[in-house]
Amino acid sequence: MGIWQQAIISGFSLGSFYVLLAMGFSLIFGVTHAFNLAHGELIVLAGYLAYALWHFWHIPFYWTLPVCILLLPVATLGLHWLLRRLPAPFELNSLVVTFGLAIMLQNLFLAFFSADFRLIMLPAAPVLDFPDLSIMVTANQALLVSLSLAATGLVHLFLHRTFLGKALRATIQNREGAALAGIRVGQMQLIAFGVGGTLIGLAGPLFASNMYLYPAGGMEATLIAIIITITAGVGRTRSLLLGGWLLGLAESLAVLLIGTSWRELISAGILLAILLWRPEGISSRKTGIT
DSSP: OOHHHHHHHHHHHHHHHHHHHHHHHHHHHHHHOOOOTTHHHHHHHHHHHHHHHHHTSOOOHHHHHHHHHHHHHHHHHHHHHHHTTOOSSHHHHHHHHHHHHHHHHHHHHHHHHOSOOBOOOOOOOOOEEETTTTEEEOHHHHHHHHHHHHHHHHHHHHHHHSHHHHHHHHHHHOHHHHHHTTOOHHHHHHHHHHHHHHHHHHHHHHHHHHSOBOTTTHHHHHHHHHHHHHHHOTTOHHHHHHHHHHHHHHHHHHHHHHOGGGHHHHHHHHHHHHHHHOTTOTTOOSSOOO
16 A cells, blocks of 8 residues: 555545535634634534433444534524624624634533544445555545535535525625625525525534544634635635545645644644735635635
């Protein structure tokens, strides 16, 4: 098995997982300009819900996915109801409120689940082996890549092939112009939180099965979502895949070359580089949202 080929496969699967963590954040931020610092905690909330269903009620892992997908929009719509009542300046106040919400959720997780690290153990599954290419792909890696591609494709089709999706894109581009064109911006924000909650519900169980759950674990998920959103550009669905894969490959190769302790530094370096040289996103264009 080629170590370099395997590192690339691991980087693509990790990057696909990162895309699922970031997609809901990107959509909500693009439409509402609400910088949700509790995004990671909402993912961890979905992860703990999936863990409770799997551990205490012995529900198979794959059945926890639809449950979380259905329930997490309730939480995000509740957050939307809260943010709607914030006075100006909205962006600053949304930072303060969601930061407080993140701390509150962390303490609730600590009270209900303690500080122990928890993980959903997936059942053993066959490994796809490609001896001619010196690589093998685990079932979990195939699941992450397929779900990431499916979610990105569905969101892209929704934004580009439906009336509501086109209205959301117009709202991302220019909220004032969209309102003047007759688009109900408040309704678009509601839809964005609902779709974002669905994506968070998909990401939560996968987080619980790929990264350890613990009360402060959402901070890393929030940071990943911010890095990929800035890398891709706000509202750019296809570019989220590219940004996630770049981050996953960079971290995977960094672990291979210089060790695991440098992984977070690589992520921070990518964020700083994008902010300095391409703050509008790696695939930005003058017009349109991709």
